[in-house]
Amino acid sequence: GAGVSQSPRYKVAKRGQDVALRCDPISGHVSLFWYQQALGQGPEFLTYFQNEAQLDKSGLPSDRFFAERPEGSVSTLKIQRTQQEDSAVYLCASSPGGGVGRELFFGEGSRLTVL
Amino acid sequence: QKEVEQNSGPLSVPEGAIASLNCTYSDRGSQSFFWYRQYSGKSPELIMSIYSNGDKEDGRFTAQLNKASQYVSLLIRDSQPSDSATYLCAVNTMNAGNMLTFGGGTRLMVKP
Numbered sequence: 092g093a094g095v096s097q098s099p100r101y102k103v104a105k106r107g108q109d110v111a112l113r114c115d116p117i118s119g120h121v122s123l124f125w126y127q128q129a130l131g132q133g134p135e136f137l138t139y140f141q142n143e144a145q146l147d148k149s150g151l152p153s154d155r156f157f158a159e160r161p162e163g164s165v166s167t168l169k170i171q172r173t174q175q176e177d178s179a180v181y182l183c184a185s186s187p188g189g190g191v192g193r194e195l196f197f198g199e200g201s202r203l204t205v206l
Numbered sequence: 207q208k209e210v211e212q213n214s215g216p217l218s219v220p221e222g223a224i225a226s227l228n229c230t231y232s233d234r235g236s237q238s239f240f241w242y243r244q245y246s247g248k249s250p251e252l253i254m255s256i257y258s259n260g261d262k263e264d265g266r267f268t269a270q271l272n273k274a275s276q277y278v279s280l281l282i283r284d285s286q287p288s289d290s291a292t293y294l295c296a297v298n299t300m301n302a303g304n305m306l307t308f309g310g311g312t313r314l315m316v317k318p
Contacts, residue, residue: 126308139305195306199248
């Protein structure tokens with residue numbers, strides 16, 4: 092596609108529910124990132140894929156968070172047993188190649204509200 | 207201390223003035239530096255990238271990098287109301303692979 096596509100754009104979940112957020116990166120982009128952005132804050136790194144390999148998951152806040160990119164294209168971020176502190180915008184970004192410090196192209200984000 | 211620090215603002219400037227946005231970073235081995243603009247409710251979009259000391263100009267925007275002082279700035283000349291947004295500084299830190307670390311952002315308000 093022309094840009095990074097994320098769905099759903101908005102998700103309201105009751106505390107304790109599981110949610111799945113989808114990211115469709117720019118076609119051919121090797122690198123894919125998930126960031127979490129709380130209101131009024133900058134994006135915080137969650138995890139990074141190069142093709143299907145998850146090379147860094149150091150930013151995932153707990154074992155309730157899980158991400159996958161099984162075929163090296165579409166990625167899913169899953170949050171189990173959601174808590175109120177999980178409420179945030181989840182941004183997906185992709186980057187061409189695997190080089191260091193390349194430009195990130197962001198999707199519009201998925202805004203998660205946990206009640 | 208956060209790895210990338212920015213004044214949260216808001217920074218208010220009159221239309222036509224120069225807006226100066228500043229960012230400091232803690233990792234002396236950082237190699238790549240980026241400025242992203244984020245309108246309210248939208249995703250960040252890249253404005254400038256800079257990799258070596260000095261100035262880099264692109265239209266009304268100038269990025270300045272001083273690695274010795276661990277400081278990167280963004281100047282916006284002839285500021286327009288449409289420049290009103292949050293500006294995010296992002297740094298590729300050493301040993302972080304391809305990951306960018308973002309500052310908290312500075313909110314800029316350009317008043318007509």
